[in-house]
Amino acid sequence: MTDMSVGRERHVQAQGAAPLISMRNIHKKFGSLHALRGASLDVHAGEVVALVGDNGAGKSTMVKVMAGAHMATSGEYDFEGKPVKINSPTDANALGIQTVYQDLALCSNLDAVQNLFLGRELTGSGLFGRRIKRAECEVKAREVLSRMRLGNLSLTRPVGAMSGGQRQNIAIARSILWTPKVVILDEPTAALSHSAAEQVGDLIRRLADQGLGIVVVSHDIHNFVVNATDRIEVMRLGANAASFRTGDVTGEQVVNAMVGGNEGVNLAG
Amino acid sequence: MAEAITSAPPLVRRRSIGELLARDLRALPIVIGLVALWIFFATQSDVFLTARNLSNLLVQSTVVGIMALGIMFVLLVKEIDLSVAAINGVTSVFMAKIIVEAGVNPWVAVPLAILLGALIGSLSARWVTYVGVPSFVVTLGLGLALNGLQLILLPATARYSLNGTGLEKIALINISGNGAWLVLAIGVLAFATLVLSEATSRTKAGLETPMMRAVILPVAAAAVFGLIVVSILSAHKGIPLIVLIFGILLGLGGYVLKQTQFGLYLYAVGNNDEAARRSGIKVHQIKMAAFAIAGGVAALAGVIAASRTLGVGVFSGGGVGGGTLLLESIAAAVIGGVSLFGGRGSIHAALLGALVIGTVSNGLNLMGVENEIRLIVTGLLLVLAVSIDKLIEKATGQQSF
Numbered sequence: 007m008t009d010m011s012v013g014r015e016r017h018v019q020a021q022g023a024a025p026l027i028s029m030r031n032i033h034k035k036f037g038s039l040h041a042l043r044g045a046s047l048d049v050h051a052g053e054v055v056a057l058v059g060d061n062g063a064g065k066s067t068m069v070k071v072m073a074g075a076h077m078a079t080s081g082e083y084d085f086e087g088k089p090v091k092i093n094s095p096t097d098a099n100a101l102g103i104q105t106v107y108q109d110l111a112l113c114s115n116l117d118a119v120q121n122l123f124l125g126r127e128l129t130g131s132g133l134f135g136r137r138i139k140r141a142e143c144e145v146k147a148r149e150v151l152s153r154m155r156l157g158n159l160s161l162t163r164p165v166g167a168m169s170g171g172q173r174q175n176i177a178i179a180r181s182i183l184w185t186p187k188v189v190i191l192d193e194p195t196a197a198l199s200h201s202a203a204e205q206v207g208d209l210i211r212r213l214a215d216q217g218l219g220i221v222v223v224s225h226d227i228h229n230f231v232v233n234a235t236d237r238i239e240v241m242r243l244g245a246n247a248a249s250f251r252t253g254d255v256t257g258e259q260v261v262n263a264m265v266g267g268n269e270g271v272n273l274a275g
Numbered sequence: 276m277a278e279a280i281t282s283a284p285p286l287v288r289r290r291s292i293g294e295l296l297a298r299d300l301r302a303l304p305i306v307i308g309l310v311a312l313w314i315f316f317a318t319q320s321d322v323f324l325t326a327r328n329l330s331n332l333l334v335q336s337t338v339v340g341i342m343a344l345g346i347m348f349v350l351l352v353k354e355i356d357l358s359v360a361a362i363n364g365v366t367s368v369f370m371a372k373i374i375v376e377a378g379v380n381p382w383v384a385v386p387l388a389i390l391l392g393a394l395i396g397s398l399s400a401r402w403v404t405y406v407g408v409p410s411f412v413v414t415l416g417l418g419l420a421l422n423g424l425q426l427i428l429l430p431a432t433a434r435y436s437l438n439g440t441g442l443e444k445i446a447l448i449n450i451s452g453n454g455a456w457l458v459l460a461i462g463v464l465a466f467a468t469l470v471l472s473e474a475t476s477r478t479k480a481g482l483e484t485p486m487m488r489a490v491i492l493p494v495a496a497a498a499v500f501g502l503i504v505v506s507i508l509s510a511h512k513g514i515p516l517i518v519l520i521f522g523i524l525l526g527l528g529g530y531v532l533k534q535t536q537f538g539l540y541l542y543a544v545g546n547n548d549e550a551a552r553r554s555g556i557k558v559h560q561i562k563m564a565a566f567a568i569a570g571g572v573a574a575l576a577g578v579i580a581a582s583r584t585l586g587v588g589v590f591s592g593g594g595v596g597g598g599t600l601l602l603e604s605i606a607a608a609v610i611g612g613v614s615l616f617g618g619r620g621s622i623h624a625a626l627l628g629a630l631v632i633g634t635v636s637n638g639l640n641l642m643g644v645e646n647e648i649r650l651i652v653t654g655l656l657l658v659l660a661v662s663i664d665k666l667i668e669k670a671t672g673q674q675s676f
């Protein structure tokens with residue numbers, strides 16, 4: 007297999023390069039419920055992969071396995087070409103895999119800087135526990151936000167007073183604060199207006215252009231998925247049903263593959 | 276298109292009145308209310324605005340204020356501790372018992388009482404977080420149990436006198452003359468150091484720091500406020516030691532809440548404990564610390580109360596059920612702006628809330644109004660304060676955080 011450094015190279019667009027993440031033949035059972043039945047997924051650097059499927063198809067389960075929130079019952083998981091065992095979200099974070107959950111997990115009473123650093127504040131010693139180095143946090147926050155071209159987000163307003171799109175952006179900014187290699191987003195546009203969803207799409211694109219691998223779970227096929235992603239992986243009943251290059255398909259074709267209505271458009275393989 | 280919008284240069288945002296009210300000036304309505312109360316009582320009684328009475332008012336407000344300060348930590352993490360008054364009572368009786376019966380040195384007995392209070396608090400937190408019983412229930416039951424324990428600890432006379440133990444002096448000591456000014460100077464200096472260190476670190480980090488707004492104005496305001504308070508107190512007997520203790524606790528509490536990681540985690544846990552947990556914050560430990568602080572601080576308030584009443588008895592800790600002490604302590608925190616729903620409130624809430632309650636009590640007393648009326652007025656004020664808060668929230672569309 008290729009060596010580790012390949013994954014670190016920026017702007018690796020070629021499908022030929024070793025994927026950042028390669029999950030193969032993943033099974034996941036919840037008791038007697040067989041949620042994943044041999045599902046596979048590759049994530050390449052610089053690429054936005056959409057994971058779509060009907061309700062209960064296993065998308066969330068798949069990304070949770072990827073993020074270490076669930077353990078697969080069986081299957082192979084390679085990171086940068088090497089088999090890894092991910093037992094917890096912390097393991098995944100350590101490898102450079104970050105997740106933005108649908109509920110965003112923000113504290114509405116805290117400002118953007120506090121949310122970005124929550125749990126990982128830059129601190130110095132002080133009276134009664136560690137004292138937060140607010141200034142340094144703020145500088146780093148500004149730097150990350152301007153890299154995402156979100157420089158005009160207020161750093162001092164509680165995020166509860168911000169719009170859904172701004173909150174989504176802060177959650178994404180938090181996931182890239184510690185320079186991950188892969189960012190997983192579960193339903194990032196579910197609660198957003200059309201234009202806010204478009205902006206999230208742009209943001210995701212910029213991250214991919216910086217060399218990150220992005221996985222997006224989304225139900226918003228017609229607007230978001232067919233416009234903002236590079237590859238579409240369709241899941242059905244816990245397994246892969248189809249795989250498309252985004253430019254090659256229409257929303258209808260994707261939806262057909264999701265519900266299994268028209269096997270003819272299945273371009274997988 | 277969207278890029279053009281998002282990459283626009285940062286706007287210099289003008290903050291609306293609503294936003295100011297919702298954040299920096301959150302305390303304004305309560306300050307206005309307090310001033311209104313003072314004007315009202317000043318018109319009703321010639322004595323009200325005398326140095327002697329204002330001094331008394333402050334002293335009368337300290338026990339409730341300190342209790343409110345402790346409870347605040349628990350309210351911030353979206354829990355409640357209904358046993359704080361009972362902790363106050365039982366630890367002070369315990370302290371008096373070991374001093375009077377076992378001859379333990381007060382210098383040992385007082386820290387022991389505070390530790391015991393913190394221990395009781397952390398035990399109820401453990402019960403809440405590990406067994407999953409709501410804190411409301413755990414601390415309600417615990418409070419009653421502690422009331423029982425308090426009665427058991429008391430001797431047949433139902434009272435321990437602390438006369439002659441030295442403890443009674445805590446409530447009698449006043450720092451007067453130059454000492455008072457020295458205390459003020461130290462306080463202002465400490466505050467200025469903190470503010471300045473913050474501003475320096477911002478400048479060092481390359482952030483623009485308006486010296487005037489970030490350093491000079493706050494320090495000047497603190498100095499003027501301190502000057503007024505110390506002048507009034509000095510015109511009577513000086514700074515009462517227990518008021519100084521309250522002041523120090525306010526300073527420490529403000530520092531912990533605003534500057535430390537622990538303080539931030541209190542707000543995070545109270546607002547969204549699941550998000551806090553996923554961020555790697557040990558939610559159970561934060562809650563336990565909050566309860567321990569409330570318990571320890573309640574015990575300290577118990578020591579001060581015991582000193583003021585020259586002893587302990589059934590009445591300590593507000594009597595069985597916590598009496599008005601429990602209700603007034605929670606009310607003070609809430610009137611001051613601490614949310615019962617977690618994650619909101621600043622340290623000045625304890626001071627302002629306790630002053631409102633203390634003012635009503637003191638003023639009505641001067642007017643010769645019966646105690647019954649005092650309770651009714653305090654109760655209505657609580658509802659009014661929270662209502663005004665809600666109305667501001669509605670009118671400005673700013674959610675309160």
Ligand SMILES: Nc1ncnc2c1ncn2[C@@H]1O[C@H](COP(=O)(O)OP(=O)(O)OP(=O)(O)O)[C@@H](O)[C@H]1O
Nearest residue numbers: 036039040041059060061062063064065066067068
């Ligand atoms: N923790 C769990 N315990 C038991 N069953 C689960 C659990 N999580 C998911 N499942 C089941 O696994 C299957 C796949 O669920 P999953 O959440 O992955 O679907 P999904 O594709 O994300 O659906 P949706 O579009 O509705 O979010 C479903 O039948 C679901 O009920």
Ligand SMILES: [Mg+2]
Nearest residue numbers: 065066067223
């Ligand atoms: Mg899902």
